[in-house]
Amino acid sequence: MKATGGIDLGGTKIQAVVLDAEHAxxxxxxxPTPRDGxxxxxxxxxxVRAMTEATQGAGLDLADLDGVGVGAPGAVDSATGVVERSPNIPGWEGAFPLxxxxxDAFGVPVAVGNDVDVxxxxxxxxGAGRPYETVLGVFWGTGVGGGLVLEGRRWIGRGSAGEIGHMVVVRDGAPCPCGRRGCLEAYAGRGAMEVRARELHDAGKATKLFEIMERRGKERLASGVWAEALEKGDRLAERLIEGAVExxxxxxxxxxxxxxVEAVVIGGGLGSRLGQPYVERILAAMRPHLFVTDQPPAVLLAALGDLGGAIxxxxxxxxRTA
Amino acid sequence: MKATGGIDLGGTKIQAVVLDAEHAxxxxxxxPTPRDGxxxxxxxxxxVRAMTEATQGAGLDLADLDGVGVGAPGAVDSATGVVERSPNIPGWEGAFPLxxxxxDAFGVPVAVGNDVDVxxxxxxxxGAGRPYETVLGVFWGTGVGGGLVLEGRRWIGRGSAGEIGHMVVVRDGAPCPCGRRGCLEAYAGRGAMEVRARELHDAGKATKLFEIMERRGKERLASGVWAEALEKGDRLAERLIEGAVExxxxxxxxxxxxxxVEAVVIGGGLGSRLGQPYVERILAAMRPHLFVTDQPPAVLLAALGDLGGAIxxxxxxxxRTA
Known part of the structure; x- marks a missing residue:
């Protein structure tokens, strides 16, 4: 059996999958991503441990894999497999030959790509982009990442394309975790929204967000925390999510x-968790700004959910091996 | 002699050129573009008249042209040569088989493209983009138009790509001539800036802009009017241009x-008239927003100036005929 491994390295979790010959x-x-320094x-x-477990789950050994791919956040050199920097991974300072x-560990070639691109x-x-040749992927989570496929080919520009989260939507606007101002991510990133929610909470605004977080045993406002707060009609959560959607x-x-582009696919932790109703709200929020009003692109929920990065x-x- | 004609159809002028075999x-x-309805x-x-004059100026007849190309503003169907709509051309309502x-008039094939794309x-x-494979053209004039060449090929998406003037830079921001709000063109387009200048002038703000316009016999704040006002230290003009640059x-x-992208080429009436110092100011205004700070693209003044569209x-x- 032809089997290939895939690993999605995230700031909080490592997701590994094994695909069979039909990509199933x-x-x-x-x-969890180690946070112990x-x-x-x-x-x-x-x-390696996650990949080993995934392989065992498939009834296979690591030796059965014909190759492994990795999606990593940050500045990735696909040619060398070196991750130059990865600010979202705890303790990852400087370049590392991932x-x-x-x-060496797997005994097969390992391809490394940017997590959002893969x-x-x-x-x-x-997934959702299959019927199209030109797709913009938007991954709405801690940050807001973007990936581009243009006429069937990945587009990375000089290596750093796709930073839709750092397009300016409000010049001189809100501070962004990246240190700039007014970026899309400053309004829509879960990280920036959590900072804002804490400020408002500390200033005495009522919200169930942090109560839900603690009950769920989380240290952060995870996507499920936001989803539960929205279900419960939490006004502050609704206001911040509305700002993110806008x-x-x-x-x-x-x-x-x-x-x-022909199609926009919305994924990421928040995108996948909030699902189709929010994809429709995002399309509605796009409409007033679309220059060609009579043919908006298809705007679709990511079909592969949490596993998309690893797949x-x-x-x-x-x-790479084909 | 192999000679080819090119015509740039603008809202105020029609520019025709004849190129020899070496593209000179x-x-x-x-x-002037007819405004008589x-x-x-x-x-x-x-x-036809402009093309005839240009041909005569080259010591040729229309019959010597092997083809003619046209750059037209608005919604252009390159496959059929039909201009679906062209809001900036006086009296151009509905589709016309340009x-x-x-x-028929020239007796040779005529290729029609979007003015900014060509x-x-x-x-x-x-021109300025020759050393590069991937270029964003930004044409700063009455509006703000954009054109893309990606890895050596024109990129038009589903037919309407390049509308950089209608990227949102301030959500819920200033009204744009397109009817939307907060578009780049709402701040940087000469049309929008003229509206704003009139409002401020009518409200009693001092400016030499309209005095210069009248002395020059213009009905609008042409690029030369803005340039002269800036040279004379007109504060209101400086403020509006500064907002445009930002x-x-x-x-x-x-x-x-x-x-x-590897390179950004700045052209258009205002871009070409204000020249290199303003290209440098635009790059300076880009820097705070660039996600990858250590490798900004080349930002260059258009080398072909007013003739770029016709060429x-x-x-x-x-x-098309190659």
Whole structure:
């Protein structure tokens, strides 16, 4: 059996999958991303462990894998497998040869790509983007990431394309975690929204967000926390999410005005958790800003959900070995 | 001698050129765009006249042209040569078969493209964009138009890509001539700036802009009017141009964050008239918004100036007949 591994390295979790020859997921495992200061080496060890568990879940050994792909956040050099920097992974400072380290551990070639790019490719090849040749992927989570497939080919520009989260939607606007102002992510990123929610909460505004967070045993306002607060009609959560939707509408419409893509696929932790009703709200928020009003792009919920990144990573390995 | 004609149809002028086999301009003519309500037919007649004059200036006859290309504003169907609508051309309502009409007049094939797209292609092939494979053209004039060449190929998406002027830089911001709010063009377009200047002037703010306009015998705040006011230290003009530069910085940086292009070429009436110092100011205004700070794209003044559109139109004819 031809089997390929894929690993999605996230700031809080490591997701591994095994794909069979038809790209079906036949095994998967999820581990927390180490936060104990062990740096990239410890992270790589956990990635090996997750991949091992996923392989066992498929009734296979690591030796059965013909290759492994990795999607990593931050500045990734796909040619060398080196992750230059990865600010969202605890303790990851400076460049680390992730591809070579994992390749030694697995005994097969390891392809490393940007996490958002591989997730976009997964949606393009196997998910919501399948009917289209030109797709913008928007991953709405802690940050807001973007990936582009133009006429069937990944578009990375000089290596850093897709930063839709740092398109300016309000010049001189709200502070963004990136240090700039007015970026889409400053309004729509879960990280920025949590900072704002804490400020408002500390200033005495009523919200159930932090109560829900504690009851769920979380340290952060995870996507499920936001979803529960919205279900319970929490006004502050609604207001912040509404602001996020408006910013996503303006930013995505701007990208569409520039590129005129056929389809936009909305994924990421918040996107996948809030689902179709919010995809429709994002489209509604785009409409007032679309220059060509009579043919908006298809705006679709990511079909592969949480596994998209790991599946896309495995596909990256396949395209390399194909 | 192999000679090709190119015509740039603008809201105020029609510019025609004749290119020789080496793409050098060997003849040119400029006529005002008819504003007497004759509609597209009258405009087409003036285009024939401009092309005839340019050909005579080159010591040639219309019969010597192997083809003619046209760059037209608005919604252009390159496959059929039909201009579906062209809001900036006086009296142009509804679709008009511009390509077929001119082809009958000239007796050669006529290629019709979008004016901004052909101007971008001219800068890519023969102008400031020559050293690069991936270029964003930004044409700063009455409106703000954009054109894209990605890895050597024109990018039009589903037909309407490049609308950088309608990327949102301030959500719920200033009204744009397009009817929306907060678009880049609402701050940087000469049309929107003139409206704002009139409002401020009518409200009693001091400015020499309208005095200069009248002395120059213009009915509008042409690019030369703005340039003279800036030279004379007109505070209101400086303030509005500064706002335009800031908006261009945010909008172009957003486009760069999304696409990571190698080069940005700044042209258009205002861009060409204000020149290199303002290109540098635009780059400075982009910097605070660029996600990858250590490798900004090259930001360059358009090299073909006023003739870029007509030259690009002729190139479009050549690529069609090549």
């Amino acid at each position: 997921v036949v095994g998967q495992a999820r581990l 062990g740096g990239p080496a410890a992270v790589a060890q956990s990635m 591809g070579a380290t994992l390749s 997730a976009t490719e997964a949606e393009f090849h196997l 910013a996503l509408g303006a930013g995505i419409a701007s990208a569409v005005n520039l590129l005129d 896309g990573a495995a596909l990256r390995s396949r395209s | 301009v060997v003849g040119q003519a400029r006529l 004759g509609g597209p037919a009258a405009v087409a007649q003036s285009m 390509g077929a009409t001119l082809s 101007a971008t292609e001219a800068e890519f092939h023969l 908006a261009l910085g945010a909008g172009i940086a957003s486009a760069v964050n999304l696409l990571d 690009g139109a002729a190139l479009r004819s050549r690529s």
